[in-house]
Amino acid sequence: MPGIRKPAPDRKARRTGRGGVMGSTGLYLATGVAALLFLVPFYILVRNALSTDAQITGENWTFFPTDVQWGNITSPFDDSSVPFARSLWNSTIVAVLHTVGVLLVCSLAGYGLARIPYRHANKVFYVVLGTLMVPTAVTFVPSFVLVSSLGWVDSYRGLIVPGLFSGFTCFLFRQYFLGFPKELEEAARVDGLGYWGAYWRVVVPNSLNFFAAIATITFINGWNSFLWPLVIGQDPGAWTVQVALSSYTTGQTVVFHQIFMATAISILPLLFVFLFLQRWLVQGIAQTGIKG
Amino acid sequence: MSTTSELDLASPAPAKASPARSRRGLRGNSTFNFWLFTGPFLIGLAIFIYVPIGWSVYLSFFEARFTVTPEKFIGLDNYRHMLTNDDFVGSLGTFTVFAAFIVPTTWALSLGLALLVNRLRFMRAFFRSVFFLPTAVSYVAAALIWKMSIFSGVRFGLMNTVLSWFGIENIAWLADPNPPWYWLVIVSARLWLQSGFYMILFIAALQNIPAELYEAAAIDGAKRGWQTFRYITLPQLRATSTAVILLLLVAAYQAFDEFYNLLDKTTWGRPPLVELYLKALGENQDYGAGSAGAVILTVLICAVTLFQGRLMGFGRGDESK
Numbered sequence: 001m002p003g004i005r006k007p008a009p010d011r012k013a014r015r016t017g018r019g020g021v022m023g024s025t026g027l028y029l030a031t032g033v034a035a036l037l038f039l040v041p042f043y044i045l046v047r048n049a050l051s052t053d054a055q056i057t058g059e060n061w062t063f064f065p066t067d068v069q070w071g072n073i074t075s076p077f078d079d080s081s082v083p084f085a086r087s088l089w090n091s092t093i094v095a096v097l098h099t100v101g102v103l104l105v106c107s108l109a110g111y112g113l114a115r116i117p118y119r120h121a122n123k124v125f126y127v128v129l130g131t132l133m134v135p136t137a138v139t140f141v142p143s144f145v146l147v148s149s150l151g152w153v154d155s156y157r158g159l160i161v162p163g164l165f166s167g168f169t170c171f172l173f174r175q176y177f178l179g180f181p182k183e184l185e186e187a188a189r190v191d192g193l194g195y196w197g198a199y200w201r202v203v204v205p206n207s208l209n210f211f212a213a214i215a216t217i218t219f220i221n222g223w224n225s226f227l228w229p230l231v232i233g234q235d236p237g238a239w240t241v242q243v244a245l246s247s248y249t250t251g252q253t254v255v256f257h258q259i260f261m262a263t264a265i266s267i268l269p270l271l272f273v274f275l276f277l278q279r280w281l282v283q284g285i286a287q288t289g290i291k292g
Numbered sequence: 293m294s295t296t297s298e299l300d301l302a303s304p305a306p307a308k309a310s311p312a313r314s315r316r317g318l319r320g321n322s323t324f325n326f327w328l329f330t331g332p333f334l335i336g337l338a339i340f341i342y343v344p345i346g347w348s349v350y351l352s353f354f355e356a357r358f359t360v361t362p363e364k365f366i367g368l369d370n371y372r373h374m375l376t377n378d379d380f381v382g383s384l385g386t387f388t389v390f391a392a393f394i395v396p397t398t399w400a401l402s403l404g405l406a407l408l409v410n411r412l413r414f415m416r417a418f419f420r421s422v423f424f425l426p427t428a429v430s431y432v433a434a435a436l437i438w439k440m441s442i443f444s445g446v447r448f449g450l451m452n453t454v455l456s457w458f459g460i461e462n463i464a465w466l467a468d469p470n471p472p473w474y475w476l477v478i479v480s481a482r483l484w485l486q487s488g489f490y491m492i493l494f495i496a497a498l499q500n501i502p503a504e505l506y507e508a509a510a511i512d513g514a515k516r517g518w519q520t521f522r523y524i525t526l527p528q529l530r531a532t533s534t535a536v537i538l539l540l541l542v543a544a545y546q547a548f549d550e551f552y553n554l555l556d557k558t559t560w561g562r563p564p565l566v567e568l569y570l571k572a573l574g575e576n577q578d579y580g581a582g583s584a585g586a587v588i589l590t591v592l593i594c595a596v597t598l599f600q601g602r603l604m605g606f607g608r609g610d611e612s613k
Contacts, residue, residue: 024413027408027412031408034408041426041429041484056441105332112328118322127334128333133594134345134594138565138590138593139586141348142348144573145360146340146343164340165337195325195328223430224430224431226431245433245436248436249435249439256440266430266433274428278424282424286496
């Protein structure tokens with residue numbers, strides 16, 4: 001059996017495998033099997049999305065359709081009972097504005113808490129910390145009560161605005177700005193910039209990695225969130241793509257290839273985000289995930 | 293507009309004066325700046341977090357059906373109703389079972405994957421990506437794949453197909469609570485979705501363990517493998533493990549998406565949030581009882597978080613070494 005090798009990152013390249021060929025084969029075998037299992041759901045998704053229903057429900061398991069049904073791509077859009085195209089559009093708007101809003105509001109607050117001296121800053125910080133103890137999902141009933149009395153049900157405002165004030169994201173920004181080099185800001189002051197000017201011209205441009213990390217996580221969460229859009233989107237016109245997908249499970253008729261194609265389409269934008277921004281995502285999680 | 297005035301005030305001082313005076317000059321308008329930066333966030337926090345919680349506490353003492361401006365004060369009746377309600381109390385039991393399954397399995401799987409990936413010498417980024425990829429998938433999408441294919445109760449579901457190769461009869465994974473196969477469906481879906489995320493945390497922590505520790509252990513004659521893992525790796529990961537377990541518990545407490553979509557029409561397997569959703573936004577729209585339930589859940593999660601924080605010494609500034 002292979003032994004545990006030193007997990008020292010700086011040595012990984014030069015490390016000689018003392019487990020030898022056998023150890024490394026076992027290691028790659030185990031990792032490979034695990035990886036295959038992790039890919040099964042993606043395989044199922046693609047296979048079913050590109051098959052006919054007859055193939056999906058057939059007597060024998062077809063590994064992959066020989067006649068790939070590219071025509072299935074339009075099937076979710078042709079179904080008039082679920083406004084799929086509309087829901088994709090809604091999700092795009094919601095996820096983008098959610099991300100921009102969260103970054104703007106929470107980073108400013110995080111910077112203020114971290115860097116601007118104020119007598120009662122500590123008390124204000126406790127007000128923010130207090131919200132960390134209560135997961136927002138738990139308070140969806142009261143939030144719905146408030147938002148519905150504002151008349152924001154079935155609107156973008158209702159979908160986006162209540163989610164902007166994330167105590168956790170504000171906290172992450174504060175922690176990050178506490179470690180931001182003071183010298184850069186002091187240089188900005190010497191150049192005659194106040195807090196506001198220094199923030200936009202010096203602090204933000206030098207923090208783009210961190211902003212990208214938070215943006216990626218926030219976008220994914222915004223696109224994938226379900227409970228709040230379900231509560232707010234009562235009219236099908238206000239559904240996000242997750243709510244639209246969910247409606248397939250309760251539908252009267254089940255058209256398999258259509259459901260799987262819709263699911264695949266809903267995942268696609270995120271896979272792109274994921275592939276291109278993975279570096280920041282991993283960095284962001286490694287830096288911040290732990291501090292919750 | 294506020295920008296320019298602030299600029300005018302701030303600019304002369306640092307330009308000419310000594311550092312001490314310039315700092316005083318900035319402090320003069322730092323109160324204004326503090327509120328300029330934090331104000332929008334704090335106003336939002338007040339309106340969308342604190343006001344709803346307060347309103348909810350208020351509603352929980354009233355009979356509020358189909359209305360959010362109730363008139364009939366009923367004291368603690370909503371709380372009594374919820375705490376003696378078998379469905380609501382049962383949902384806390386469901387959460388307990390769920391947490392008992394999902395927390396240890398996710399912890400073990402994500403740590404195992406991290407150990408594997410961390411030892412790879414080539415294709416490391418590839419395998420890390422594969423395990424991390426499900427993080428991009430929503431719970432709704434995963435629930436659909438699980439319900440409509442992998443754990444579909446019909447003959448052509450993937451699991452039933454595989455079982456049939458071994459001559460095993462079809463299993464109704466979700467439609468029959470006896471035996472409760474639905475837990476396998478729920479737990480495997482969430483495992484797939486979240487393990488990669490926690491794996492990243494563990495990889496980061498593994499890479500922070502000083503190599504000297506392993507060298508010292510080797511000199512002391514510790515065998516590679518279990519001994520080094522048990523006496524070096526595991527203790528060094530303590531802070532991360534604690535944090536991961538806490539995050540997992542809080543996440544399990546908020547479970548909604550996959551239960552809602554996988555067990556749509558069933559009466560079993562309802563965690564607290566699904567129960568609350570049905571109570572407050574179902575047919576009766578009982579906001580009073582729903583609010584009481586939300587208050588109970590909030591108090592419980594606060595108590596658990598505080599208690600756990602104390603117990604495990606987890607908090608701000610406590611970082612993995």
